[in-house]
Amino acid sequence: MELKVSDHSGSASAVAGGCSASGCGSSGDALAHLPEHIRAKVHNHPCYSEEAHHHYARMHVAVAPACNIQCHYCNRKYDCANESRPGVVSEVLTPDQAVKKVIAVAAHIPQMTVLGIAGPGDPLANPERTLETFRQLTEKAPDIKLCVSTNGLALPDCVDALCTHNIDHVTITINCVDPDVGAKIYPWIFWQGRRIKGRKGVAILIEQQQKGLEMLVARGVLVKVNSVLIPGVNDEHLKEVSRVVKSKGAFLHNVMPLIAEPEHGTFFGVMGQRGPTHDELQTLQDACAGDMNMMRHCRQCRADAVGMLGEDRGHEFTLEKIETMDIDYGRAMEERRQVHAAIEANREAQRKKSGETFISITALKARRRETPPALIAVATKGGGVINQHFGHAAEFLIYEANDQDVRFIGHRKVDLYCSGGETCGDAETALAKTIQALSGCAAVLCSKIGYEPWGALEAAGIQPNGEHAMEPIEDAVAAVYRELAASGSLERATPAPLRMRA
Protein backbone atom coordinates (compact mmCIF):
# COMPACT_ATOMS: atom_id res chain seq x y z
CA MET A 1 0.00 0.00 0.00
CA GLU A 2 1.04 3.54 -0.54
CA LEU A 3 1.96 5.40 2.54
CA LYS A 4 2.59 8.88 1.32
CA VAL A 5 2.26 10.17 4.77
CA SER A 6 3.56 13.33 6.15
CA ASP A 7 2.69 15.32 9.12
CA HIS A 8 4.23 17.18 11.92
CA SER A 9 3.00 19.24 14.76
CA GLY A 10 1.82 18.68 18.20
CA SER A 11 3.89 16.55 20.41
CA ALA A 12 6.33 16.41 17.59
CA SER A 13 6.97 20.03 16.85
CA ALA A 14 7.45 20.80 20.50
CA VAL A 15 10.38 18.44 20.53
CA ALA A 16 11.79 19.04 17.09
CA GLY A 17 12.59 22.24 15.30
CA GLY A 18 14.30 25.26 16.62
CA CYS A 19 11.47 27.08 18.27
CA SER A 20 9.93 27.03 21.69
CA ALA A 21 6.83 24.96 22.21
CA SER A 22 4.70 27.81 23.44
CA GLY A 23 5.17 30.47 20.84
CA CYS A 24 5.45 28.81 17.50
CA GLY A 25 5.07 25.55 15.72
CA SER A 26 1.76 23.86 15.64
CA SER A 27 -0.53 24.37 18.53
CA GLY A 28 -2.89 21.92 16.88
CA ASP A 29 -2.07 19.19 19.29
CA ALA A 30 -3.20 20.20 22.72
CA LEU A 31 -1.12 17.43 24.25
CA ALA A 32 2.31 18.79 23.42
CA HIS A 33 3.14 19.85 26.95
CA LEU A 34 2.04 16.64 28.65
CA PRO A 35 4.55 14.41 30.41
CA GLU A 36 6.41 11.99 28.16
CA HIS A 37 4.75 8.85 29.57
CA ILE A 38 1.28 10.19 28.75
CA ARG A 39 2.28 11.32 25.29
CA ALA A 40 3.70 7.87 24.65
CA LYS A 41 0.36 6.34 25.59
CA VAL A 42 -1.63 8.53 23.22
CA HIS A 43 0.95 8.83 20.46
CA ASN A 44 -0.94 6.51 18.09
CA HIS A 45 -4.42 6.93 19.55
CA PRO A 46 -6.66 8.70 17.03
CA CYS A 47 -9.29 9.67 19.58
CA TYR A 48 -6.86 11.12 22.11
CA SER A 49 -4.30 12.79 19.87
CA GLU A 50 -5.34 15.20 17.15
CA GLU A 51 -2.13 14.59 15.29
CA ALA A 52 -2.51 10.81 15.44
CA HIS A 53 -5.99 10.94 13.97
CA HIS A 54 -4.56 11.81 10.56
CA HIS A 55 -2.69 8.49 10.51
CA TYR A 56 -4.39 5.89 12.66
CA ALA A 57 -7.84 4.35 12.70
CA ARG A 58 -10.16 3.16 15.44
CA MET A 59 -13.09 0.84 15.79
CA HIS A 60 -15.97 0.31 18.18
CA VAL A 61 -17.70 -2.98 18.79
CA ALA A 62 -21.32 -2.86 19.86
CA VAL A 63 -21.41 -5.50 22.56
CA ALA A 64 -23.10 -3.40 25.22
CA PRO A 65 -26.71 -2.55 24.44
CA ALA A 66 -28.02 -2.23 28.00
CA CYS A 67 -28.05 1.11 29.75
CA ASN A 68 -28.64 2.20 33.31
CA ILE A 69 -29.62 5.82 32.73
CA GLN A 70 -31.65 7.85 30.27
CA CYS A 71 -30.19 10.93 28.62
CA HIS A 72 -32.39 13.46 26.86
CA TYR A 73 -30.13 13.37 23.79
CA CYS A 74 -30.42 9.61 23.38
CA ASN A 75 -33.11 7.44 21.87
CA ARG A 76 -32.77 3.83 22.95
CA LYS A 77 -34.20 2.54 19.69
CA TYR A 78 -30.69 2.45 18.38
CA ASP A 79 -30.81 0.38 15.22
CA CYS A 80 -30.29 2.56 12.18
CA ALA A 81 -27.93 2.07 9.26
CA ASN A 82 -28.11 5.64 8.01
CA GLU A 83 -27.43 7.68 11.08
CA SER A 84 -23.99 8.53 12.29
CA ARG A 85 -24.02 9.46 15.93
CA PRO A 86 -23.26 7.87 19.29
CA GLY A 87 -25.65 5.22 20.51
CA VAL A 88 -26.58 4.03 17.03
CA VAL A 89 -25.58 0.61 15.65
CA SER A 90 -26.66 -1.82 12.97
CA GLU A 91 -26.15 -5.06 14.86
CA VAL A 92 -25.38 -5.93 18.45
CA LEU A 93 -22.60 -8.51 18.78
CA THR A 94 -21.80 -11.18 21.33
CA PRO A 95 -18.28 -10.99 22.79
CA ASP A 96 -17.16 -13.88 20.56
CA GLN A 97 -18.50 -12.20 17.44
CA ALA A 98 -16.92 -8.90 18.49
CA VAL A 99 -13.50 -10.48 18.94
CA LYS A 100 -13.71 -12.07 15.53
CA LYS A 101 -14.65 -8.72 14.01
CA VAL A 102 -11.78 -6.89 15.74
CA ILE A 103 -9.26 -9.42 14.44
CA ALA A 104 -10.69 -9.15 10.92
CA VAL A 105 -10.53 -5.36 10.96
CA ALA A 106 -7.03 -5.31 12.46
CA ALA A 107 -5.81 -7.55 9.65
CA HIS A 108 -7.49 -5.56 6.88
CA ILE A 109 -6.94 -2.06 8.25
CA PRO A 110 -3.48 -2.24 9.81
CA GLN A 111 -3.64 1.45 10.79
CA MET A 112 -6.34 0.47 13.31
CA THR A 113 -4.65 0.80 16.68
CA VAL A 114 -7.58 1.22 19.03
CA LEU A 115 -10.64 -0.79 19.98
CA GLY A 116 -13.27 0.98 22.02
CA ILE A 117 -16.45 -0.22 23.57
CA ALA A 118 -18.93 2.61 23.64
CA GLY A 119 -22.35 1.08 23.73
CA PRO A 120 -24.83 1.44 22.16
CA GLY A 121 -25.85 1.46 25.83
CA ASP A 122 -23.43 1.82 28.71
CA PRO A 123 -20.57 -0.70 28.54
CA LEU A 124 -20.51 -1.00 32.33
CA ALA A 125 -24.26 -1.49 32.75
CA ASN A 126 -23.73 -5.07 31.57
CA PRO A 127 -20.02 -5.33 32.33
CA GLU A 128 -19.74 -9.08 31.71
CA ARG A 129 -20.11 -8.67 27.95
CA THR A 130 -17.66 -5.77 27.86
CA LEU A 131 -15.09 -7.44 30.10
CA GLU A 132 -15.28 -10.76 28.27
CA THR A 133 -14.51 -8.96 25.00
CA PHE A 134 -11.52 -7.22 26.59
CA ARG A 135 -10.30 -10.45 28.19
CA GLN A 136 -10.20 -12.29 24.88
CA LEU A 137 -8.59 -9.40 23.02
CA THR A 138 -5.84 -8.94 25.59
CA GLU A 139 -4.90 -12.52 24.86
CA LYS A 140 -5.48 -12.73 21.10
CA ALA A 141 -4.56 -9.25 19.87
CA PRO A 142 -2.06 -7.77 22.32
CA ASP A 143 -1.06 -5.00 19.89
CA ILE A 144 -4.45 -3.28 20.08
CA LYS A 145 -5.16 -0.60 22.65
CA LEU A 146 -8.39 -1.13 24.57
CA CYS A 147 -10.67 1.70 25.65
CA VAL A 148 -14.08 2.06 27.17
CA SER A 149 -16.55 4.91 27.30
CA THR A 150 -19.07 5.13 30.13
CA ASN A 151 -21.66 7.35 31.74
CA GLY A 152 -19.89 6.60 35.02
CA LEU A 153 -22.80 5.32 37.10
CA ALA A 154 -21.38 1.81 37.49
CA LEU A 155 -17.76 2.88 37.11
CA PRO A 156 -16.56 2.68 40.74
CA ASP A 157 -17.68 -0.96 40.88
CA CYS A 158 -15.81 -1.79 37.67
CA VAL A 159 -12.49 0.03 38.13
CA ASP A 160 -10.62 -2.98 39.48
CA ALA A 161 -11.93 -5.27 36.73
CA LEU A 162 -10.97 -2.74 34.04
CA CYS A 163 -7.46 -2.51 35.44
CA THR A 164 -7.19 -6.30 35.41
CA HIS A 165 -7.91 -6.26 31.68
CA ASN A 166 -5.27 -3.70 30.93
CA ILE A 167 -7.66 -0.91 29.92
CA ASP A 168 -5.51 2.14 29.64
CA HIS A 169 -7.94 4.76 28.42
CA VAL A 170 -11.36 5.48 29.87
CA THR A 171 -13.80 8.14 28.73
CA ILE A 172 -16.48 9.36 31.12
CA THR A 173 -19.35 11.45 29.81
CA ILE A 174 -19.82 14.20 32.37
CA ASN A 175 -22.35 16.84 31.40
CA CYS A 176 -22.69 18.49 34.79
CA VAL A 177 -21.42 18.63 38.34
CA ASP A 178 -24.60 20.30 39.60
CA PRO A 179 -27.75 18.14 40.02
CA ASP A 180 -29.99 21.09 39.15
CA VAL A 181 -28.34 21.35 35.75
CA GLY A 182 -28.36 17.57 35.37
CA ALA A 183 -32.07 17.34 36.09
CA LYS A 184 -32.61 19.00 32.71
CA ILE A 185 -30.45 16.35 30.97
CA TYR A 186 -31.17 13.06 32.73
CA PRO A 187 -34.78 12.07 33.46
CA TRP A 188 -33.86 8.95 35.45
CA ILE A 189 -31.19 6.49 36.52
CA PHE A 190 -31.46 2.85 37.54
CA TRP A 191 -29.76 2.45 40.88
CA GLN A 192 -29.77 -0.42 43.36
CA GLY A 193 -32.88 -2.03 41.95
CA ARG A 194 -34.96 1.12 41.51
CA ARG A 195 -35.62 3.70 38.88
CA ILE A 196 -34.78 7.04 40.47
CA LYS A 197 -36.15 10.08 38.71
CA GLY A 198 -35.13 13.72 38.65
CA ARG A 199 -32.57 15.57 40.72
CA LYS A 200 -32.15 12.77 43.26
CA GLY A 201 -31.02 10.34 40.57
CA VAL A 202 -28.71 12.89 39.00
CA ALA A 203 -27.03 13.56 42.35
CA ILE A 204 -26.14 9.87 42.60
CA LEU A 205 -24.87 9.84 39.01
CA ILE A 206 -22.62 12.85 39.61
CA GLU A 207 -21.23 11.34 42.80
CA GLN A 208 -20.44 8.05 41.04
CA GLN A 209 -18.83 9.79 38.07
CA GLN A 210 -16.52 11.85 40.25
CA LYS A 211 -15.66 8.86 42.42
CA GLY A 212 -14.90 6.75 39.34
CA LEU A 213 -12.72 9.50 37.91
CA GLU A 214 -10.69 9.74 41.12
CA MET A 215 -10.28 5.96 41.36
CA LEU A 216 -9.02 5.67 37.77
CA VAL A 217 -6.59 8.54 38.17
CA ALA A 218 -5.27 6.98 41.39
CA ARG A 219 -4.53 3.81 39.40
CA GLY A 220 -2.75 5.66 36.63
CA VAL A 221 -5.45 5.15 33.98
CA LEU A 222 -5.77 7.98 31.45
CA VAL A 223 -9.18 9.59 31.72
CA LYS A 224 -10.80 11.73 29.06
CA VAL A 225 -14.05 13.52 29.87
CA ASN A 226 -16.72 13.99 27.22
CA SER A 227 -19.37 16.67 27.63
CA VAL A 228 -22.31 17.42 25.41
CA LEU A 229 -22.81 21.16 24.93
CA ILE A 230 -26.52 21.90 25.24
CA PRO A 231 -27.26 25.60 24.67
CA GLY A 232 -29.20 27.14 27.52
CA VAL A 233 -28.83 24.02 29.66
CA ASN A 234 -25.18 23.41 30.50
CA ASP A 235 -23.20 25.80 28.27
CA GLU A 236 -21.90 28.13 30.96
CA HIS A 237 -21.75 25.28 33.45
CA LEU A 238 -19.28 23.29 31.35
CA LYS A 239 -16.52 25.73 32.32
CA GLU A 240 -17.03 24.60 35.90
CA VAL A 241 -17.11 20.95 34.77
CA SER A 242 -13.80 21.47 32.99
CA ARG A 243 -12.17 22.97 36.10
CA VAL A 244 -13.46 20.22 38.37
CA VAL A 245 -12.45 17.28 36.19
CA LYS A 246 -9.04 18.75 35.57
CA SER A 247 -8.46 19.23 39.27
CA LYS A 248 -9.28 15.56 39.78
CA GLY A 249 -6.78 14.45 37.16
CA ALA A 250 -8.67 14.01 33.88
CA PHE A 251 -6.14 14.81 31.17
CA LEU A 252 -8.36 15.77 28.25
CA HIS A 253 -11.79 17.39 27.89
CA ASN A 254 -13.89 16.85 24.80
CA VAL A 255 -16.83 19.24 24.50
CA MET A 256 -19.11 17.99 21.73
CA PRO A 257 -22.11 19.69 20.17
CA LEU A 258 -25.57 18.36 20.97
CA ILE A 259 -27.02 16.41 18.05
CA ALA A 260 -30.80 16.84 18.15
CA GLU A 261 -33.15 16.43 15.22
CA PRO A 262 -36.85 15.60 15.56
CA GLU A 263 -36.37 12.44 13.46
CA HIS A 264 -33.93 11.04 16.01
CA GLY A 265 -36.84 10.75 18.41
CA THR A 266 -34.87 12.01 21.38
CA PHE A 267 -36.39 14.27 24.03
CA PHE A 268 -34.24 17.17 22.92
CA GLY A 269 -34.92 16.47 19.25
CA VAL A 270 -38.69 16.24 19.61
CA MET A 271 -38.97 19.14 22.03
CA GLY A 272 -37.04 21.47 19.73
CA GLN A 273 -33.87 21.96 21.78
CA ARG A 274 -31.31 23.37 19.38
CA GLY A 275 -27.68 22.37 19.10
CA PRO A 276 -24.87 24.93 19.34
CA THR A 277 -23.49 26.90 16.40
CA HIS A 278 -19.87 26.45 15.31
CA ASP A 279 -19.06 29.73 17.02
CA GLU A 280 -20.74 28.77 20.29
CA LEU A 281 -18.91 25.46 20.40
CA GLN A 282 -15.58 27.03 19.62
CA THR A 283 -16.07 29.87 22.08
CA LEU A 284 -16.82 27.43 24.87
CA GLN A 285 -13.93 25.14 23.95
CA ASP A 286 -11.61 28.11 24.01
CA ALA A 287 -13.01 29.29 27.33
CA CYS A 288 -12.35 25.87 28.86
CA ALA A 289 -8.90 25.69 27.28
CA GLY A 290 -7.49 28.05 29.88
CA ASP A 291 -7.88 25.35 32.48
CA MET A 292 -7.78 22.15 30.52
CA ASN A 293 -6.47 20.33 27.44
CA MET A 294 -9.31 20.47 24.96
CA MET A 295 -10.04 17.93 22.27
CA ARG A 296 -11.46 19.35 19.06
CA HIS A 297 -11.27 16.56 16.52
CA CYS A 298 -13.99 14.26 17.86
CA ARG A 299 -16.39 13.04 15.16
CA GLN A 300 -19.01 11.68 17.56
CA CYS A 301 -18.96 8.29 15.91
CA ARG A 302 -21.39 5.42 16.08
CA ALA A 303 -21.02 2.64 18.61
CA ASP A 304 -20.00 0.31 15.76
CA ALA A 305 -17.82 2.68 13.68
CA VAL A 306 -14.79 1.27 11.82
CA GLY A 307 -11.92 3.14 10.15
CA MET A 308 -10.29 6.54 10.26
CA LEU A 309 -12.17 9.18 12.25
CA GLY A 310 -14.77 10.68 9.97
CA GLU A 311 -15.11 7.53 7.89
CA ASP A 312 -17.09 4.39 8.55
CA ARG A 313 -16.15 1.11 6.92
CA GLY A 314 -18.45 -0.96 9.10
CA HIS A 315 -20.32 -2.29 6.07
CA GLU A 316 -17.15 -4.13 4.99
CA PHE A 317 -17.16 -6.09 8.23
CA THR A 318 -20.69 -7.34 8.77
CA LEU A 319 -21.11 -10.63 10.64
CA GLU A 320 -21.82 -12.34 7.36
CA LYS A 321 -18.62 -11.06 5.77
CA ILE A 322 -16.28 -11.72 8.69
CA GLU A 323 -17.58 -15.27 8.82
CA THR A 324 -15.82 -15.93 5.52
CA MET A 325 -12.52 -14.32 6.52
CA ASP A 326 -9.75 -16.63 7.63
CA ILE A 327 -7.09 -14.69 9.45
CA ASP A 328 -3.65 -15.62 10.67
CA TYR A 329 -3.26 -12.97 13.33
CA GLY A 330 0.41 -13.72 13.93
CA ARG A 331 1.11 -12.75 10.35
CA ALA A 332 -1.27 -9.82 10.48
CA MET A 333 0.48 -8.53 13.57
CA GLU A 334 3.82 -8.51 11.75
CA GLU A 335 2.28 -6.61 8.85
CA ARG A 336 0.69 -4.17 11.27
CA ARG A 337 4.06 -3.63 12.92
CA GLN A 338 5.60 -2.76 9.56
CA VAL A 339 2.79 -0.40 8.60
CA HIS A 340 3.04 1.38 11.96
CA ALA A 341 6.80 1.71 11.52
CA ALA A 342 6.28 3.25 8.08
CA ILE A 343 3.74 5.70 9.48
CA GLU A 344 6.10 6.66 12.27
CA ALA A 345 8.99 7.12 9.85
CA ASN A 346 6.87 9.47 7.80
CA ARG A 347 5.71 11.36 10.86
CA GLU A 348 9.32 11.74 11.96
CA ALA A 349 10.44 12.94 8.52
CA GLN A 350 7.64 15.47 8.43
CA ARG A 351 8.43 16.66 11.90
CA LYS A 352 11.96 17.56 10.85
CA LYS A 353 10.74 19.35 7.76
CA SER A 354 8.09 21.37 9.54
CA GLY A 355 10.55 23.20 11.77
CA GLU A 356 11.72 25.23 8.79
CA THR A 357 8.25 26.39 7.91
CA PHE A 358 7.53 27.58 11.35
CA ILE A 359 10.68 29.60 11.57
CA SER A 360 9.47 31.49 8.56
CA ILE A 361 6.07 32.01 10.16
CA THR A 362 7.81 33.39 13.17
CA ALA A 363 9.66 35.80 10.93
CA LEU A 364 6.29 36.92 9.66
CA LYS A 365 5.34 37.98 13.14
CA ALA A 366 7.78 40.86 13.24
CA ARG A 367 6.60 42.14 9.90
CA ARG A 368 2.84 42.18 10.21
CA ARG A 369 1.87 41.97 13.79
CA GLU A 370 -1.49 43.57 13.24
CA THR A 371 -2.81 41.03 10.73
CA PRO A 372 -5.97 39.46 12.11
CA PRO A 373 -6.28 35.70 12.51
CA ALA A 374 -8.12 33.73 9.83
CA LEU A 375 -9.99 30.45 9.65
CA ILE A 376 -8.82 28.19 6.84
CA ALA A 377 -10.66 25.02 5.80
CA VAL A 378 -8.90 21.90 4.56
CA ALA A 379 -10.06 18.85 2.58
CA THR A 380 -8.10 15.73 3.54
CA LYS A 381 -8.53 11.97 3.37
CA GLY A 382 -5.94 11.45 6.09
CA GLY A 383 -2.19 11.16 6.29
CA GLY A 384 -1.91 14.75 7.46
CA VAL A 385 -1.76 16.15 3.93
CA ILE A 386 -4.12 18.04 1.61
CA ASN A 387 -5.27 15.22 -0.62
CA GLN A 388 -8.99 15.47 -1.24
CA HIS A 389 -11.04 16.94 -4.06
CA PHE A 390 -13.29 19.76 -2.86
CA GLY A 391 -16.40 18.00 -4.12
CA HIS A 392 -15.52 14.70 -2.47
CA ALA A 393 -15.06 16.10 1.01
CA ALA A 394 -17.68 14.95 3.50
CA GLU A 395 -16.11 17.23 6.06
CA PHE A 396 -13.54 20.00 6.24
CA LEU A 397 -10.96 20.42 8.97
CA ILE A 398 -10.84 23.98 10.23
CA TYR A 399 -7.58 25.60 11.22
CA GLU A 400 -7.01 29.01 12.69
CA ALA A 401 -3.88 30.76 11.49
CA ASN A 402 -2.44 33.93 12.92
CA ASP A 403 0.94 35.56 12.62
CA GLN A 404 2.46 33.18 15.16
CA ASP A 405 0.97 29.76 14.71
CA VAL A 406 -1.54 27.44 13.12
CA ARG A 407 -3.95 25.51 15.29
CA PHE A 408 -6.62 22.97 14.62
CA ILE A 409 -9.97 24.09 15.97
CA GLY A 410 -12.49 21.59 14.66
CA HIS A 411 -14.27 20.09 11.71
CA ARG A 412 -17.42 20.90 9.79
CA LYS A 413 -19.53 18.26 8.12
CA VAL A 414 -21.12 18.88 4.75
CA ASP A 415 -23.38 17.03 2.36
CA LEU A 416 -21.32 15.76 -0.54
CA TYR A 417 -22.16 17.94 -3.48
CA CYS A 418 -20.22 15.98 -6.08
CA SER A 419 -21.89 12.60 -5.95
CA GLY A 420 -21.92 12.36 -9.72
CA GLY A 421 -24.47 10.66 -11.97
CA GLU A 422 -28.18 11.08 -11.45
CA THR A 423 -28.01 13.05 -8.28
CA CYS A 424 -26.21 15.92 -9.97
CA GLY A 425 -29.44 17.89 -10.14
CA ASP A 426 -28.98 18.52 -6.43
CA ALA A 427 -25.50 19.87 -6.91
CA GLU A 428 -26.50 23.49 -6.66
CA THR A 429 -28.25 23.30 -3.32
CA ALA A 430 -25.60 20.99 -1.89
CA LEU A 431 -22.88 23.42 -2.94
CA ALA A 432 -24.79 26.23 -1.29
CA LYS A 433 -24.93 24.18 1.90
CA THR A 434 -21.19 23.49 1.73
CA ILE A 435 -20.49 27.18 1.35
CA GLN A 436 -22.76 27.84 4.30
CA ALA A 437 -20.81 25.28 6.35
CA LEU A 438 -17.59 27.08 5.47
CA SER A 439 -18.88 30.47 6.53
CA GLY A 440 -16.31 32.53 8.36
CA CYS A 441 -13.41 30.83 6.56
CA ALA A 442 -11.03 32.98 4.55
CA ALA A 443 -9.85 30.14 2.32
CA VAL A 444 -10.39 26.47 1.58
CA LEU A 445 -7.50 24.19 0.60
CA CYS A 446 -8.08 21.04 -1.41
CA SER A 447 -6.26 18.88 -3.94
CA LYS A 448 -8.52 19.95 -6.79
CA ILE A 449 -11.69 21.94 -7.31
CA GLY A 450 -14.11 22.43 -10.18
CA TYR A 451 -14.74 25.66 -12.06
CA GLU A 452 -18.27 26.18 -10.77
CA PRO A 453 -17.60 25.79 -7.03
CA TRP A 454 -14.50 27.94 -7.48
CA GLY A 455 -16.60 30.85 -8.66
CA ALA A 456 -19.26 30.31 -6.01
CA LEU A 457 -16.67 30.22 -3.22
CA GLU A 458 -15.01 33.38 -4.45
CA ALA A 459 -18.35 35.10 -4.63
CA ALA A 460 -18.93 34.09 -1.01
CA GLY A 461 -15.60 35.60 0.03
CA ILE A 462 -13.86 32.25 0.54
CA GLN A 463 -10.64 31.87 -1.45
CA PRO A 464 -10.37 28.41 -3.03
CA ASN A 465 -6.85 27.03 -3.31
CA GLY A 466 -5.67 23.83 -5.01
CA GLU A 467 -1.99 24.72 -5.11
CA HIS A 468 -0.93 22.77 -2.04
CA ALA A 469 -2.03 19.28 -3.00
CA MET A 470 -0.14 16.56 -1.09
CA GLU A 471 1.51 19.11 1.16
CA PRO A 472 1.38 18.83 4.95
CA ILE A 473 -1.75 20.57 6.20
CA GLU A 474 -0.32 23.00 8.69
CA ASP A 475 2.56 24.08 6.47
CA ALA A 476 0.10 24.75 3.66
CA VAL A 477 -2.27 26.62 5.95
CA ALA A 478 0.64 28.75 7.16
CA ALA A 479 1.71 29.48 3.58
CA VAL A 480 -1.78 30.44 2.48
CA TYR A 481 -2.27 32.59 5.54
CA ARG A 482 0.95 34.36 4.68
CA GLU A 483 -0.24 34.98 1.12
CA LEU A 484 -3.59 36.27 2.32
CA ALA A 485 -1.90 38.49 4.86
CA ALA A 486 0.55 39.85 2.32
CA SER A 487 -2.21 40.64 -0.16
CA GLY A 488 -4.05 42.60 2.51
CA SER A 489 -7.23 40.62 1.97
CA LEU A 490 -7.48 39.64 5.62
CA GLU A 491 -7.75 43.23 6.74
CA ARG A 492 -10.58 43.85 4.34
CA ALA A 493 -12.37 40.68 5.30
CA THR A 494 -14.75 40.40 8.17
CA PRO A 495 -12.50 39.69 11.09
CA ALA A 496 -12.73 36.21 12.54
CA PRO A 497 -14.58 36.29 15.86
CA LEU A 498 -12.23 37.09 18.69
CA ARG A 499 -11.94 34.29 21.14
CA MET A 500 -10.43 33.73 24.52
CA ARG A 501 -7.06 32.09 24.24
CA ALA A 502 -5.36 29.54 26.40
Added chain:
Amino acid sequence: MAYQIVEGCVNCWACAPLCPSQAIYEAKPHFLIDSVLCTECAGEHPDPQCASICPIEGVILDSLGVPLNPPGSLTGIPPERLAAARAEIQAR
Protein backbone atom coordinates in the same frame (compact mmCIF):
# COMPACT_ATOMS: atom_id res chain seq x y z
CA MET B 1 -49.55 -13.24 37.82
CA ALA B 2 -46.94 -12.55 35.22
CA TYR B 3 -45.65 -9.70 33.14
CA GLN B 4 -45.11 -9.88 29.43
CA ILE B 5 -42.82 -8.22 26.91
CA VAL B 6 -44.49 -7.08 23.71
CA GLU B 7 -43.56 -5.59 20.35
CA GLY B 8 -41.37 -2.53 20.63
CA CYS B 9 -38.73 -4.19 22.82
CA VAL B 10 -35.33 -3.25 21.40
CA ASN B 11 -33.50 -6.33 22.73
CA CYS B 12 -31.10 -4.34 24.87
CA TRP B 13 -30.52 -7.12 27.41
CA ALA B 14 -30.86 -4.75 30.36
CA CYS B 15 -33.70 -6.64 32.03
CA ALA B 16 -32.57 -10.24 31.62
CA PRO B 17 -29.75 -10.39 34.18
CA LEU B 18 -31.84 -8.53 36.78
CA CYS B 19 -34.74 -10.99 36.90
CA PRO B 20 -34.68 -12.80 40.26
CA SER B 21 -36.60 -15.73 38.73
CA GLN B 22 -34.60 -16.05 35.50
CA ALA B 23 -37.92 -15.73 33.70
CA ILE B 24 -36.64 -13.53 30.87
CA TYR B 25 -35.15 -15.18 27.81
CA GLU B 26 -33.79 -14.15 24.44
CA ALA B 27 -36.15 -14.78 21.54
CA LYS B 28 -37.01 -13.44 18.10
CA PRO B 29 -38.13 -10.83 17.33
CA HIS B 30 -37.68 -9.78 20.95
CA PHE B 31 -37.09 -10.98 24.50
CA LEU B 32 -39.92 -12.80 26.27
CA ILE B 33 -41.00 -13.53 29.84
CA ASP B 34 -41.80 -17.07 30.91
CA SER B 35 -45.21 -16.63 32.52
CA VAL B 36 -44.74 -19.68 34.71
CA LEU B 37 -41.50 -18.42 36.23
CA CYS B 38 -42.37 -14.71 36.54
CA THR B 39 -43.40 -13.68 40.06
CA GLU B 40 -43.62 -9.95 39.31
CA CYS B 41 -40.74 -9.76 41.78
CA ALA B 42 -43.15 -10.32 44.68
CA GLY B 43 -41.19 -10.87 47.86
CA GLU B 44 -37.90 -10.20 46.07
CA HIS B 45 -37.88 -6.50 45.26
CA PRO B 46 -40.11 -3.55 46.04
CA ASP B 47 -40.19 -2.69 42.32
CA PRO B 48 -40.36 -5.14 39.42
CA GLN B 49 -36.81 -5.20 38.12
CA CYS B 50 -37.46 -5.56 34.39
CA ALA B 51 -39.84 -2.63 34.30
CA SER B 52 -37.51 -0.51 36.44
CA ILE B 53 -34.62 -0.61 33.99
CA CYS B 54 -36.52 -0.97 30.69
CA PRO B 55 -35.88 2.15 28.57
CA ILE B 56 -38.81 1.70 26.20
CA GLU B 57 -42.30 2.85 27.10
CA GLY B 58 -45.20 0.46 26.70
CA VAL B 59 -43.33 -2.78 26.08
CA ILE B 60 -43.73 -4.47 29.45
CA LEU B 61 -47.35 -5.14 30.42
CA ASP B 62 -48.87 -6.37 33.66
CA SER B 63 -51.28 -9.31 33.84
CA LEU B 64 -54.14 -7.01 32.85
CA GLY B 65 -52.31 -5.80 29.78
CA VAL B 66 -51.55 -2.36 31.24
CA PRO B 67 -48.10 -0.92 30.46
CA LEU B 68 -45.89 -0.59 33.51
CA ASN B 69 -44.15 2.33 31.80
CA PRO B 70 -46.88 4.29 30.03
CA PRO B 71 -46.20 6.72 27.15
CA GLY B 72 -44.23 9.76 28.26
CA SER B 73 -43.20 8.24 31.58
CA LEU B 74 -39.58 7.48 30.66
CA THR B 75 -38.54 9.95 28.01
CA GLY B 76 -40.51 12.87 29.38
CA ILE B 77 -41.83 13.55 25.88
CA PRO B 78 -45.61 14.23 26.09
CA PRO B 79 -47.32 11.66 23.83
CA GLU B 80 -49.15 14.35 21.86
CA ARG B 81 -45.88 16.14 21.21
CA LEU B 82 -44.31 12.93 19.93
CA ALA B 83 -47.32 12.25 17.70
CA ALA B 84 -47.13 15.77 16.28
CA ALA B 85 -43.40 15.43 15.56
CA ARG B 86 -43.99 12.10 13.84
CA ALA B 87 -46.80 13.50 11.71
CA GLU B 88 -44.65 16.46 10.73
CA ILE B 89 -41.74 14.21 9.72
CA GLN B 90 -43.94 11.83 7.72
CA ALA B 91 -45.52 14.73 5.84
CA ARG B 92 -42.12 15.87 4.51
